[in-house]
Amino acid sequence: MRAILNEFDPAKQVLNRLASLYAQGHNTDKIDLIIIGGTWSYFPKKYKEWFIKKCFEAANQRTSKTLEQAQKLNEKSKHRIIGITIETRPDYITKREVLHLRDLGVTRVELGVQSIYEDVLKLNLRQSGTEDIVKATKLLKEAGFKVCYHMMPNLPGSDLKKDEEMFKTIFNDERFQPDLLKIYTCAVLKEAPLYKLWKEKKYKPYTEKQLIGLLIKIKRFVPYYCRIQRLTRDIPSQSIVAGPAKISNMRQVLKKQKGFACKCIRCREVRGDYRPKEKLYLFKQEYKASGGKEIFLSYENKTKTRLYSLLRLRVLNDAIIREVHTYGQLHPLNKSAVSPQHKGLGKKLVKEAEKIATKLGFKKIAVISGVGAREYYRRLGYRLKNTYMVKPLSSPLSAQSKE
Numbered sequence: 001m002r003a004i005l006n007e008f009d010p011a012k013q014v015l016n017r018l019a020s021l022y023a024q025g026h027n028t029d030k031i032d033l034i035i036i037g038g039t040w041s042y043f044p045k046k047y048k049e050w051f052i053k054k055c056f057e058a059a060n061q062r063t064s065k066t067l068e069q070a071q072k073l074n075e076k077s078k079h080r081i082i083g084i085t086i087e088t089r090p091d092y093i094t095k096r097e098v099l100h101l102r103d104l105g106v107t108r109v110e111l112g113v114q115s116i117y118e119d120v121l122k123l124n125l126r127q128s129g130t131e132d133i134v135k136a137t138k139l140l141k142e143a144g145f146k147v148c149y150h151m152m153p154n155l156p157g158s159d160l161k162k163d164e165e166m167f168k169t170i171f172n173d174e175r176f177q178p179d180l181l182k183i184y185t186c187a188v189l190k191e192a193p194l195y196k197l198w199k200e201k202k203y204k205p206y207t208e209k210q211l212i213g214l215l216i217k218i219k220r221f222v223p224y225y226c227r228i229q230r231l232t233r234d235i236p237s238q239s240i241v242a243g244p245a246k247i248s249n250m251r252q253v254l255k256k257q258k259g260f261a262c263k264c265i266r267c268r269e270v271r272g273d274y275r276p277k278e279k280l281y282l283f284k285q286e287y288k289a290s291g292g293k294e295i296f297l298s299y300e301n302k303t304k305t306r307l308y309s310l311l312r313l314r315v316l317n318d319a320i321i322r323e324v325h326t327y328g329q330l331h332p333l334n335k336s337a338v339s340p341q342h343k344g345l346g347k348k349l350v351k352e353a354e355k356i357a358t359k360l361g362f363k364k365i366a367v368i369s370g371v372g373a374r375e376y377y378r379r380l381g382y383r384l385k386n387t388y389m390v391k392p393l394s395s396p397l398s399a400q401s402k403e
């Protein structure tokens, strides 16, 4: 709808969005740009470069000759693009595509996975198979991207048991391990081939009760290092003919279930419940993913119900920081109300990651930084190298001798 209102002009879309966020009282100096819709990788290279350049120009509020120039300007702009997300299909992710995404400034990729089962994917005419999903996840993580999976329970060929097993698998099997998750339950639309199957009673949507039961089970499997972005569709419910996907406030419905608290990142972020004097603890969780090791660092309260800051470090051939995020930062004027322990949490986590990488014997550490966050890392001793911010690490021996 926003694209149509702005005649599909990327610059107009960014400008209008910034204006409305500003009008709502939001801070617009750091922008997390999320490009939604379609299979990004399918568009011609020239179009993609033009599109992203226009977005940077809008943030810079001036035009540039090249994309690179627009990005350079954005490093010190009033509105900095600190991250870019695109959506694509797993079979489009190749080494070449990954490099191009980096040139554009992309930091997060949402993959249309839907199911991890070959038979379900085939039955639903998906172009990506299980191997494509595994390969894409690995290539993206190796390059430092954050990976979001779009999953679709209730697809033809699956059932309650199989769906439950699937969500268990994506967090138990190191080949998957998404950082973020969007769950869109299958819905019957009049225009879709599924409509005919449903009419002929060859496809049966879950009942509301079944779906709620399944989602609660899914939420129990979700680890501390994953963020559930979405639980419901973003299409109007009047276009859905059948199925429990009609429930539009699923998150609220689930919250009302007794004796159950979701421990995903989104449900722990401090946001409105920021307590400036709360005592914080540094947590470290390690898990295997796509042949490497992921180290998830976080500053949280003792019971891990309020998350203040997080960092994702991946180690395999390189040590690469895939994400640094601090929540609930107060308005600069209120900074005096914050206990010293709460100051510079992101910076403290970066230092901790450097310490871990040094101990593991790495000579340098890299960050997949959004263009607008490069200055932040420069202040921490990082320099731009092939679209990444990189810092040399001193060996553990020389670090010891300095002490």
Ligand SMILES: [Zn+2]
Residues within 6 Å of the ligand: 228, 262, 263, 264, 265, 266, 267
């Ligand atoms: Zn949650």
